[in-house]
Amino acid sequence: MSETAAWDDELATVERDGAVGEPMVRQAVRWLAGRRPLGGSRVLDVGAGLGNATVLLAEEFAASEVIAVDPTARFTARAAARFAERGLGDRVRAEPGAIGGQELAGLAPADVVWCAHVVHHLPDPVAALRELASLLVPGSGVLAVAEGGLPSRFLPGGYGVGHPSFVNRLEATLSDHFAGSWSLTDAAVGGGRDWPLLFADAGLRHSESRTFLLDLPAPVSDEVRAHVVGRFTRIQRLIGEKLRAEDAAALARLLDPGDPLALANRPDLFVLQATTWHLGTTA
Numbered sequence: 001m002s003e004t005a006a007w008d009d010e011l012a013t014v015e016r017d018g019a020v021g022e023p024m025v026r027q028a029v030r031w032l033a034g035r036r037p038l039g040g041s042r043v044l045d046v047g048a049g050l051g052n053a054t055v056l057l058a059e060e061f062a063a064s065e066v067i068a069v070d071p072t073a074r075f076t077a078r079a080a081a082r083f084a085e086r087g088l089g090d091r092v093r094a095e096p097g098a099i100g101g102q103e104l105a106g107l108a109p110a111d112v113v114w115c116a117h118v119v120h121h122l123p124d125p126v127a128a129l130r131e132l133a134s135l136l137v138p139g140s141g142v143l144a145v146a147e148g149g150l151p152s153r154f155l156p157g158g159y160g161v162g163h164p165s166f167v168n169r170l171e172a173t174l175s176d177h178f179a180g181s182w183s184l185t186d187a188a189v190g191g192g193r194d195w196p197l198l199f200a201d202a203g204l205r206h207s208e209s210r211t212f213l214l215d216l217p218a219p220v221s222d223e224v225r226a227h228v229v230g231r232f233t234r235i236q237r238l239i240g241e242k243l244r245a246e247d248a249a250a251l252a253r254l255l256d257p258g259d260p261l262a263l264a265n266r267p268d269l270f271v272l273q274a275t276t277w278h279l280g281t282t283a
């Protein structure tokens with residue numbers, strides 16, 4: 001596959017995942033807007049990806065300048081196209097920039113900094129939080145960070161393709177995998193120092209955390225089904241070889257379109273996902 005085709009595939013996947021998750025992100029944005037009503041002001045979406053949340057932030061903070069920042073040029077280009085398609089005009093724009101880079105400081109001060117599913121990827125999450133805090137209007141600015149939540153579920157019970165405890169072992173193996181690959185593993189996987197404590201380490205005052213559900217009951221749309229198949233395909237790629245033989249076989253059944261119990265064929269497929277947002281201020 002050419003590099004361009006691989007990028008296009010990745011863009012299409014991220015685009016679909018963003019669309020599927022929108023009802024949950026919308027709840028979080030509304031919650032934030034209820035706590036931080038703004039007039040004319042600046043909102044930054046740092047590590048915005050394709051700008052899905054940026055659009056929702058622009059809707060809720062309807063009088064604000066809203067800027068999507070991301071280091072991946074293909075993502076900011078797609079985000080800019082999305083804003084134009086939605087007719088959001090000059091008020092909403094996409095810019096290159098990264099935590100740890102030079103560009104972000106030039107976008108301060110911001111009344112709201114939104115940063116979802118970015119910080120746990122970075123080598124020093126506390127330094128990243130400190131940098132995000134430095135972008136806020138002192139005293140009144142609010143940082144909203146989305147990281148972690150609860151393990152997601154997609155089928156009833158034990159998924160029907162192996163021993164019922166298959167699902168628990170799948171989650172445990174995935175959790176161990178990420179613990180080995182993320183920088184601040186305890187925080188990333190909900191261990192010893194969770195995000196409110198990390199906020200304190202970064203000099204932020206943690207004000208509130210809330211968890212929102214993505215609850216898409218059966219029967220799901222083709223788009224949602226493709227999203228779930230994509231997630232399990234990735235899980236198989238990441239940890240397939242670490243599973244015991246009976247669990248690897250159960251996972252393979254879920255991904256075999258010829259199997260009546262596969263994700264592709266199940267009428268009882270659903271999505272239940274819980275993601276936590278944490279708010280902090282500099283005061």
Ligand SMILES: C[S@@+](CC[C@H](N)C(=O)[O-])C[C@H]1O[C@@H](n2cnc3c(N)ncnc32)[C@H](O)[C@@H]1O
Nearest residue numbers: 046047048049070071072075098099116117118
């Ligand atoms: C998992 S995606 C999250 C995208 C979006 N925030 C969301 O919730 O769907 C992580 C994003 O972080 C961006 N990223 C990677 N390194 C970054 C950095 N140092 N600072 C800001 N964003 C970064 C990537 O380009 C990617 O768009």
